[in-house]
Amino acid sequence: MPNNHLLRSLENRGPRSGDSRPTWLVELIDRAADLFEPLMSVSRVGFDCWPTEQHWMIYLFLGDTEVIGGRDDGRLEPPDFRFDLLGLIDLLDDVRDSHWMVFPVAADENGDDRSFVSLTASYQGNPVCLRLLSMSPESAGPGLKLFPNGDHEPI
Secondary structure, rough: HHHHHHHHHHHHHHHHHHHHHOHHHHHHHHHOOOEEEOOOOOOOOEEEEOOOOOOOOEEEEEEEEEEEEOOOOEEEEEOEEEEEEHHHHHOOOOOOOEEEOOOOOOOOOOOOOOOOEEEEEEEOEEEEEEEEOOOHHHHOOOOEEEEEOOOOOOO
16 A cells, blocks of 8 residues: 555544544644644654543643664653643633643652643533643653664654
């Protein structure tokens, strides 16, 4: 199958079977992911989401890059990035709460959630709480592999 046809079929496919996320949530995640701008090289946006009694909780982050081969084999490199907060606020219908949380000393050995922006709002009438994480959670694993020749491969 030619690559262009394969890419088009992937872009046009419907939700995966078993995907319980509402369409509006998938759209929000996709649109918010476009607001990340890696400062060096390339990166891959990761997310986690789940419903609570009050809203959908959504974590967005850029995945680490795992170095493959050479003396740094296996090293994880967190990406430098900026995020368009005003663009995110424009996506949302009603921002009710916003915070920037910073924990200079990690609360646990993983160092997860050391700094994040949190917004409580609604999207297309649905309540959401978004967290933009400064680093990917350890449980997420790397988002990309970096090979010695400079090629990147999504994981």
